[in-house]
Amino acid sequence: MKFSILVTCPPQAQGAQSALKFAKASLNAGHELHRIFFYQDAVNLSSTLQIIPRDEHNLNDEWSAFIAEYKLDAVVCIAAAVRRGVLDENEAKRYNTQGYNLSPQFELSGLGQLVDAMIVSDRMITFK
Amino acid sequence: MQSEPALIKKVLFIIRSGPFDGLKAREAIDAVLATAAFEQHVTVHFQDEGVRLLNRDMNPEALKSKNLGKMIKAFGMYGVSSISVSTGDCKRYNCSPENAVTTFTTLDQNGVRELIANQDVTLVF
Amino acid sequence: MSNLFLFNLSRNHNEDLKTCLELMNNSDSLLLLENGVFWTEKGAMTDDIHKQILHKNLTVFALDEDVQARGITPINAVSVNLIDYSGFVTVVEEHRQTITY
Numbered sequence: 001m002k003f004s005i006l007v008t009c010p011p012q013a014q015g016a017q018s019a020l021k022f023a024k025a026s027l028n029a030g031h032e033l034h035r036i037f038f039y040q041d042a043v044n045l046s047s048t049l050q051i052i053p054r055d056e057h058n059l060n061d062e063w064s065a066f067i068a069e070y071k072l073d074a075v076v077c078i079a080a081a082v083r084r085g086v087l088d089e090n091e092a093k094r095y096n097t098q099g100y101n102l103s104p105q106f107e108l109s110g111l112g113q114l115v116d117a118m119i120v121s122d123r124m125i126t127f128k
Numbered sequence: 129m130q131s132e133p134a135l136i137k138k139v140l141f142i143i144r145s146g147p148f149d150g151l152k153a154r155e156a157i158d159a160v161l162a163t164a165a166f167e168q169h170v171t172v173h174f175q176d177e178g179v180r181l182l183n184r185d186m187n188p189e190a191l192k193s194k195n196l197g198k199m200i201k202a203f204g205m206y207g208v209s210s211i212s213v214s215t216g217d218c219k220r221y222n223c224s225p226e227n228a229v230t231t232f233t234t235l236d237q238n239g240v241r242e243l244i245a246n247q248d249v250t251l252v253f
Numbered sequence: 254m255s256n257l258f259l260f261n262l263s264r265n266h267n268e269d270l271k272t273c274l275e276l277m278n279n280s281d282s283l284l285l286l287e288n289g290v291f292w293t294e295k296g297a298m299t300d301d302i303h304k305q306i307l308h309k310n311l312t313v314f315a316l317d318e319d320v321q322a323r324g325i326t327p328i329n330a331v332s333v334n335l336i337d338y339s340g341f342v343t344v345v346e347e348h349r350q351t352i353t354y
Binding site for chain 3: 237
């Protein structure tokens with residue numbers, strides 16, 4: 001089956017971890033992950049500027065590594081991201097900010113990508 | 129958008145977040161408008177604190193916050209098929225056709241369950 | 254095909270669980286995860302919640318990992334099916350929609 005996942009909770013909520021575990025389990029079961037869409041406070045999972053104490057689990061890194069390993073389509077809602085301080089190089093230029101912080105495994109795009117995921121997927125699962 | 133065959137899905141948004149709860153309601157409304165703009169069959173059901181979003185008498189200017197009622201008014205223009213509130217929540221949140229920013233239908237509990245059963249995707253915000 | 258509802262809120266959210274159950278159709282399934290697994294503790298579910306689950310013939314699942322993490326014992330008048338993430342994936346496959354409350 002074709003699955004897509006919507007994540008809306010902040011990185012600090014357990015849902016951010018549940019979503020990752022579910023994503024891994026769905027690939028293990030032989031399903032296709034069409035897209036993972038990060039919306040609302042979940043956009044912060046794509047920030048490289050969230051510094052986690054060394055003795056704590058770094059979920060942002062684990063998400064990035066997982067997306068890279070399986071070459072997944074990980075889309076971060078651009079409007080939700082920029083207002084929360086998550087920018088890529090283009091947005092940093094557009095808004096003339098000091099820097100940018102989007103992890104290279106993620107892509108900023110519009111809500112149309114969420115709608116596309118709903119249209120083409122057999123199952124849409126939200127974690128919040 | 130990718131070159132997939134054109135397909136229209138039935139998408140229901142249940143909005144439970146109130147108007148003064150951070151960005152929750154605002155971003156729920158954005159998702160509704162985007163889904164309708166991509167010509168899906170969109171219905172919106174307001175529930176719990178979300179019903180307050182329909183209150184025409186809100187005046188958020190003093191708080192310098194955006195008037196979400198104006199965005200909800202635009203639902204029809206974007207092609208949202210129907211807007212509903214459950215009968216019980218109308219009473220609980222003093223919501224009536226006279227004081228709402230948009231027209232809506234009322235549904236009893238059975239009606240809401242039937243609505244959900246008829247969808248391809250239901251998102252709760 | 255019935256629907257699967259995910260519920261992840263703790264026992265502070267009694268009204269939320271009630272309204273979630275009200276939205277569910279007969280023979281739908283409820284998956285308790287994260288803080289939602291606290292509802293599997295003895296005495297957690299009030300009588301009206303019990304009645305709804307039995308009356309609608311709902312199947313209740315709970316994520317075992319989240320139960321273990323919280324050190325609770327699922328004892329309940331309602332029978333709860335403990336599942337792992339691979340079971341979670343199977344349950345999603347078997348339902349038409351997955352609705353996260």
